[in-house]
Amino acid sequence: xxxxxxxxxxxxRRPKGHFAAGAGRAKRPRGxxxxxxxxxxxxxxxxxxxxxxxxGEAYSLLGEYGDxxxxxxxxxxHEERLSGSDREEDEDDVExxxxxxxxxxxxxxxxxxxxFQSVESGANNVVFIRTQGxxxxxxxxxxxxxxxxxxxxxxxxxxxxxxISGTCKAFMEDMKKYTETFFEPWFKAPNKGxxxxxxxxxxxxxxxxxEVIKELAxxxxxxxxxxxxxxxxxxxxxxxxxxxxxxCLSVVRDYVLFRKYNLQxxxxxxxxxxxxxxxxxxxxxxxxxxxxxxxxxxxxxxEVKEENK
Numbered sequence: 169x170x171x172x173x174x175x176x177x178x179x180x181r182r183p184k185g186h187f188a189a190g191a192g193r194a195k196r197p198r199g200x201x202x203x204x205x206x207x208x209x210x211x212x213x214x215x216x217x218x219x220x221x222x223x224g225e226a227y228s229l230l231g232e233y234g235d236x237x238x239x240x241x242x243x244x245x246h247e248e249r250l251s252g253s254d255r256e257e258d259e260d261d262v263e264x265x266x267x268x269x270x271x272x273x274x275x276x277x278x279x280x281x282x283x284f285q286s287v288e289s290g291a292n293n294v295v296f297i298r299t300q301g302x303x304x305x306x307x308x309x310x311x312x313x314x315x316x317x318x319x320x321x322x323x324x325x326x327x328x329x330x331x332i333s334g335t336c337k338a339f340m341e342d343m344k345k346y347t348e349t350f351f352e353p354w355f356k357a358p359n360k361g362x363x364x365x366x367x368x369x370x371x372x373x374x375x376x377x378x379e380v381i382k383e384l385a386x387x388x389x390x391x392x393x394x395x396x397x398x399x400x401x402x403x404x405x406x407x408x409x410x411x412x413x414x415x416c417l418s419v420v421r422d423y424v425l426f427r428k429y430n431l432q433x434x435x436x437x438x439x440x441x442x443x444x445x446x447x448x449x450x451x452x453x454x455x456x457x458x459x460x461x462x463x464x465x466x467x468x469x470x471e472v473k474e475e476n477k
Contacts, residue, residue: 202287204414206337210298212289212409213309214327214415222295223286225323230284230297233311238302241283290412291370296332304331305418312426312434313446321435322456328430330407331418337416338375340383342345347387347417354419356391362398366423380408405448414461419445
């Protein structure tokens with residue numbers, strides 16, 4: 169019967185188009201389906217309009233230095249086969265395609281967490297690479313220290329690379345409770361240091377910049393009264409990056425010396441660089457960096473509250 173023959177053909181063609189659309193969604197920039205949320209640690213990266221290329225550069229750069237600091241990452245045979253099977257498509261048989269996709273989702277959830285995994289940041293021109301089993305601050309500081317020393321440019325679209333050592337919900341009460349513990353390693357007596365707070369909010373209108381800075385500075389002061397604000401020569405910079413309802417936090421060293429952690433700027437030559445040395449964990453070396461700071465850098469650090477994108 170011609171009608172009977174036409175019906176399966178129509179059914180076959182319709183799912184083919186349907187699956188093709190689904191395949192397009194599946195091939196969005198790596199990180200699709202996973203979103204930045206409270207509880208994650210990682211690296212927040214700003215880029216120049218090309219998020220997909222930014223993710224690729226980030227994987228390459230972090231992989232290079234991650235292997236140097238922590239040794240090569242180990243993958244199972246199953247993981248290698250899974251990544252290779254992503255290229256296979258069976259557009260003619262929607263049932264097989266759905267089964268394959270479900271199988272891949274199940275298998276991916278059973279995998280061990282990768283060392284670096286891109287997730288949706290929730291903001292344009294911002295990439296978030298979730299980290300597992302490493303210290304984001306140490307890794308990013310090591311990368312910037314090496315690039316600052318060698319002046320070797322390694323990225324084209326990555327602009328700034330900020331370690332995110334803690335995340336919580338972007339509501340004042342949540343942030344106050346979280347930072348009381350989060351700030352302890354740097355600022356709780358007997359630890360102390362000079363500090364500044366840099367704040368940036370994206371896709372968020374309910375937080376008050378002034379209130380956040382005031383409250384967090386108060387918490388740092390309560391941990392040790394000897395902690396002092398210093399917008400010129402801070403030993404530590406508290407980075408507060410809010411995206412939608414997630415607050416990303418870190419405490420970094422050499423923020424001015426490393427050009428606000430900008431990978432494009434840190435490789436530029438500066439005649440004063442020879443007189444400056446990236447800090448180690450010691451306060452003495454941090455203070456030496458502060459003494460060597462140029463007038464130009466002092467000017468830029470005074471503008472830090474108007475943090476650029």
